[in-house]
Amino acid sequence: MSAVPEETVRALAGYVSLPLDEDRLGPLSELLGAWIPAAETLSARMRSVEPAELEPVIAFTSAQAAQDTPRASS
């Protein structure tokens, strides 16, 4: 698999406001270079799967009411 170009990684990180030092770009470009093509292969297969109405699994199982569970986003 080809690495994702570092400038692409930098741009994507910018779009999600994720600060990345220069030394983060190399490892990320390699990892994404392995993952994204594999995910795209699966995604392409799923585009042609019948029925097209096949829905995603969206059953999230964690407690919504657990006040003690630490939350990074709150």
Next chain:
Amino acid sequence: MSDDVLDLGLIEAAALVADRQVSPVELVEASLCRIEAISETYAYIAVLADDARAVARASEVMIAAGHRLGPLHGVPVAVKDNIAVAGHPTTAGARILADHRPTADATVVARLRSAGAIVVGKTNMHEFAWGGTSANPHYGSVTNPWDVGRMPGGSSGGSGVAVATRSCAGALGTDTGGSIRLPSALNGVTGLRPTIGRVPNTGVVPLAWSMDTVGPMARSAVDCAAMLTVLAGHAAADGGPVDPAGADRSDDLVAGTDGIRIGVIDGYSFHHTQPAVEKAVRAALESLTAHGARTVEVTIDDIEGNISAQLTIESAEPSTYHQRWLRERPEDYGADVRLLLEAGELLPATHYLQAQRYRTLLRRQALAALTTADVLVCPTLPFTATPLGEVTVEIDEGVPEDMLSAIMQFTGLPSLTGLPAISVPCGFDDAGLPIGMQLIGRPFAESTLFRVAAAFQQCTSFHREAPPSVSHREAPPSAGG
């Protein structure tokens, strides 16, 4: 203090406490001694010695007065450190949560306590459960008691080691992509990933919301069944699907395997594994068929793609949970977890949702396979424990593969489909390292998994073998079980 009581299984210990032949104080003291003796494995992040001793004394008084709290009265258990225990550290193996002290028990911990179990410690793990080796830069990397130079699997590596070394009679783990089953296999213990929704996640630090489960780890299937009976049942606060069945999973434990149909998945069950692993699982299958089960070949056409789907989902969901910390405290993450969390932020949303659609497709095909088979069989993972610090593994000799992808090869099918799965010790490789067999069942049919696993464990002794450091009274591993 004799540590012979540590050779008792969970049910045996509970029965002897009930009969007042063994005291909870004796069990807990032996447990605490063993925890100290295995400290070099880094299996525990926190030892709750004072609390455990106080509860043990109270348990002893209660049982002497004829009052038994429940089926686990007086039995020492350990809890993975991403599961809340009130007033004690719940770090999830992370520096970021080093000071986190929950004010309430997780539902599963409360249920264990209500059944009389005594929590002796919090077990070490892969940071935030995002990894399969339990290499932990903050609390020490957990080592495998069968060979301290090797990893114990993860992310519930501490729980696997805690059970294998007899420092507790049972432990809680969590399983998203395989985190109960992997350390169960690599440490020679038994571990169950329940049907998603069977056991409440309330009070558990999440990894991937749509795949997380809590489950039991113990030395035998019957011990795991006893724990699941205590743990199972929908909790009002939990967001997951409702557990439709009653709590008791013990009905079928002695039913044997006569007539059971074991599905071998064409092109998958024995594909791409180390030879010793394939040999051990095939031998286990022969043992089961010799006792009345029969094998049937089944197909799951779209099994390929499951590793990518796991990586996509297990990246996008944790990265969402961690967004704030990743921006405010990136240096507080270990290098491997930080990289995975950063990568998860950059994946296309359509890839994530196509992976979730793939889960629906895969579940349909798995359920179809389970109309002609009662359980499906494969190895728990395709290799045995690797040296500490390795990030690649050779399944085919001379061909290094990425560890994270390789370790998910067989555990992903239940993780993605929400089906229950159990890892059962089924042999050792030439180096004496444990091998696990995975059995996968229909939704909420854990009793069938326990039935098959218990029958296998009645005719083999792999699950009774102990690591060299604690096997003073037990025979060394043998290929014949």
